Amino acid sequence: MKSSVWRIILFAIVGAFVLVPLTQTIITSFISTLPRAGITEGHFSLINYQNILRSAVLKQAVLNSIIYVVLNVALCLGVGLPAAYAFARYSFVGDRQLFFLLLVFRITPTVVLSLPIFVLFAQIGLENTPVGIALVHCVFNIPIAIWILEGFISSVPREFDETAFLDGHSLPSFFFRHLVPAIAPGIGVTAFFCFIFSWVEVVLARILTTTGGKPITMAINALFGFRTDFGLVMAMTVLALVPGVAMIYFVRNHLARGFVIRT
Amino acid sequence: MKPYDNRAWFLVLPALVILTFVGILPLVAVTNYSFQDLFSLNKPFWVGVDWYRNIVTSQRFYASLSRSFLFSAIVLSIQLPLGIWIALLLQRSHRFVVSTVLVLITVPLVVPWNMIPVIWLNFINPNIGLAGRMLAWLGIGFDYKFNALHTWIVLVVMDTWHWLGLVVVLAYAGISGIPPAYYQAAAIDAASPWQVFRFIQLPKMKTVLSMAVLLRFMDSFMIYIEAFRINAGGPDGATAFLSLDLGEEIQSFNYGPSAARSIVYFLIVLTVAWTFKAATSTRAPVAMEPAT
Numbered sequence: 001m002k003s004s005v006w007r008i009i010l011f012a013i014v015g016a017f018v019l020v021p022l023t024q025t026i027i028t029s030f031i032s033t034l035p036r037a038g039i040t041e042g043h044f045s046l047i048n049y050q051n052i053l054r055s056a057v058l059k060q061a062v063l064n065s066i067i068y069v070v071l072n073v074a075l076c077l078g079v080g081l082p083a084a085y086a087f088a089r090y091s092f093v094g095d096r097q098l099f100f101l102l103l104v105f106r107i108t109p110t111v112v113l114s115l116p117i118f119v120l121f122a123q124i125g126l127e128n129t130p131v132g133i134a135l136v137h138c139v140f141n142i143p144i145a146i147w148i149l150e151g152f153i154s155s156v157p158r159e160f161d162e163t164a165f166l167d168g169h170s171l172p173s174f175f176f177r178h179l180v181p182a183i184a185p186g187i188g189v190t191a192f193f194c195f196i197f198s199w200v201e202v203v204l205a206r207i208l209t210t211t212g213g214k215p216i217t218m219a220i221n222a223l224f225g226f227r228t229d230f231g232l233v234m235a236m237t238v239l240a241l242v243p244g245v246a247m248i249y250f251v252r253n254h255l256a257r258g259f260v261i262r263t
Numbered sequence: 264m265k266p267y268d269n270r271a272w273f274l275v276l277p278a279l280v281i282l283t284f285v286g287i288l289p290l291v292a293v294t295n296y297s298f299q300d301l302f303s304l305n306k307p308f309w310v311g312v313d314w315y316r317n318i319v320t321s322q323r324f325y326a327s328l329s330r331s332f333l334f335s336a337i338v339l340s341i342q343l344p345l346g347i348w349i350a351l352l353l354q355r356s357h358r359f360v361v362s363t364v365l366v367l368i369t370v371p372l373v374v375p376w377n378m379i380p381v382i383w384l385n386f387i388n389p390n391i392g393l394a395g396r397m398l399a400w401l402g403i404g405f406d407y408k409f410n411a412l413h414t415w416i417v418l419v420v421m422d423t424w425h426w427l428g429l430v431v432v433l434a435y436a437g438i439s440g441i442p443p444a445y446y447q448a449a450a451i452d453a454a455s456p457w458q459v460f461r462f463i464q465l466p467k468m469k470t471v472l473s474m475a476v477l478l479r480f481m482d483s484f485m486i487y488i489e490a491f492r493i494n495a496g497g498p499d500g501a502t503a504f505l506s507l508d509l510g511e512e513i514q515s516f517n518y519g520p521s522a523a524r525s526i527v528y529f530l531i532v533l534t535v536a537w538t539f540k541a542a543t544s545t546r547a548p549v550a551m552e553p554a555t
Contacts, residue, residue: 014368024385028385080278082277202488244372
């Protein structure tokens, strides 16, 4: 049983490598880092979290982030599901070219698109709003949604569809009554990946919210200044981690199933 | 064989409309800008391929290009073997261990990208950081600001911290999809662990691993926010990667040159995607799999 001991030790090292930098962030978030009346600098305090609750700007930023990310996941699932179904069940003119297009858009660096997106969205009034960010993050999230959902739909036998159609279901009713429940874990995994890639993206989010509608990430950027309150910065960072960690926990048993790509 | 039906286009259409709006239109616009001098967006002045000529004849472009390639090569050669190794060990572990390790290792993936350098700068700070104080205590003069090698080390370790989880998840997805019959057959043939890896696990992981290579290559090749925040391309341009040059030009509102640069980078992306597709769509026969 020597090998299993080594394995546990290795996993412990990996765990420490992941956790130690984060631990320092979490600890700092509970420390008052600026001189304040009544609190010793460098001591444990909840002041940073209380300051977030007191700041209308930071609370609005949390709300903006949630709005755009929910909107983005809903959009990607909404347009990704029919598209994934088409790719999984039919062959049609240009299907392989379309798949290639998805691949290209997934790997195009956001910084490459940021200039024209900024100009385009400014002209049609989609700058400084969470809706703009939600839309623009589709460029890399729709491909992901289609890939993952296509994999899950392909693993459902075709007879499943045919039986439902014979029972008189229309396509939309088949989607909602039969297909969605059958691939529920796939929808969860898709939502998870769309969520994390949208939640962490900052290049496009920054260029679209120069004066307003800032998400959490940009609100944190704005906290840096002449005398940065690092405690507050770290408290916001910890807050920004919570939804992601919660989502990882929910999809942990299905994580490994998604994300298999066809070309 | 899937039935041939062009009505499937109606199902793809909504996704395509959005992608056209946020992907294709911007690319068309940026192509247009790249041939013009746009002091302000209202007064374009046609300059032809001048911006492109400036890029492809500049030493700086090739220096950045080779730095980006080097960074990707280092990152891939560390993260890929490490990720596969962890996934292989996970495969022999208890279910509970698997989900704990997978949850832990994917946590860095949900950290907003602009906060990753902040977390790490805090961590390696020589006065307050755990790693920084540890290194000082050990007597190692660690100076990520002015020592190019140290900046590189920080970037590579940080990138590994950030992305190892993705490689592990993908590799584990590939391994856990192998039916037990393969291992039984290998046991009958008295195959060594290396042979099992080389002729069963590796071929079976090929699809997901190529995906991991592609994603990791592109993201490290175009690393931007993380590298910018650590040392802004310094010291003395030693970590000036491709996207940092582009970011600099966008920040200073040089529309024309940054548009041309965007197009050049997009062409690199297209080449990579094309190579990837060509490499993965030729289906080599997999060991022990009956030909279909």
